[in-house]
Amino acid sequence: MSNYFFDAIVRTDMGKGASRRLRHEGNIPAIVYGNHKEAVSLVLNHNEVLKRFRHADIYTSIIDLVVDGKKEPVILRDVQRHPYKPIITHLDFMRVNANEAIVVDVPVELLNEEKSVGVVNGGIVTLHEATLAVSCLPKDLPSVIQLDIANLAVGEHIMISDIPAIAGVEFVNIMNEEEMNDQPVVAIVEPRVEVVADEEEAEAEVEAAAEEATEDKE
Known part of the structure; x- marks a missing residue:
């Protein structure tokens, strides 16, 4: 298992307008929850986060989330992305307990x-x-x-x-x-076998019938 970490700070300004400002400034709004604690809204730096996502196992690794200097283990629960740009728009983290499955x-x-x-x-x-x-x-x-x-x-x-x-x-x-x-x-x-020969025969019959009909008219 790889060791990853994210630096974050507690988010104080909420709402859609504030989220847009965060993203415009190169940050990502996020949330961490679980382990019998209250959910906390966070802010992370987008470029630093994107570096970690170059590795596929980030989705199945225990991550050290460092919030205002305090570290706690988490896993990714949800990643929201821009529909066509290489931009992460929101992250969900879930706290984990070493003694709980x-x-x-x-x-x-x-x-x-x-x-x-x-x-x-x-x-x-x-x-x-x-x-x-x-x-x-x-x-x-x-x-x-x-x-x-x-x-x-x-x-x-x-x-x-x-x-x-x-x-x-x-x-x-x-x-x-x-x-x-x-x-x-x-x-x-087993691979699906296309009956090309039968199709070619059917096409030939149709063409022959069309030619006979033309000759009859003449």
């Missing part, structure tokens, strides 16, 4: 995809779940879930229950954390 969506990374038995034999990889929800203590949070599909053949799949155990980590159903419904994560399927 957190639920996080962790990205799935496929290994040996091009070398897999199924792909070599013409199959197509279908990723059903790009992320998987896990429950774990902050120290055990994985940045990515790697699945080696080298031996996966056409017609085969990997279910959540097939994933090797990760120490301290449990897969959960976000809608109902008490029940985990097993489901396929990745599969290799």
Whole structure:
């Protein structure tokens, strides 16, 4: 797990107009909540934040949020962006407790995809779940879930229950954390075959019929 940190100050001016001014000045409005404490509105420097987002695992890492000199561990819960500009417009942080489990969506990374038995034999990889929800203590949070599909053949799949155990980590159903419904994560399927020959024959028949109709009229 990578170590990231954000410097922030407590926000004092609120409202949409104040948020626009903050963004115009190169800052980002944000909020931190959780761990049985009150929510606090924050201000962060946009350019400093953007540097951290060059790394994909920022979304699944424990971050040190330094607010007015005081540090506390958090995770990202929401990132709002400008619809077409490379600008972050708002951040949500959630405080974490070292002794309390957190639920996080962790990205799935496929290994040996091009070398897999199924792909070599013409199959197509279908990723059903790009992320998987896990429950774990902050120290055990994985940045990515790697699945080696080298031996996966056409017609085969990997279910959540097939994933090797990760120490301290449990897969959960976000809608109902008490029940985990097993489901396929990745599969290799047969490619769809387009019947080009049949289409060409049909077109030829239509053209022939049109020519006969023209000859009859003549």
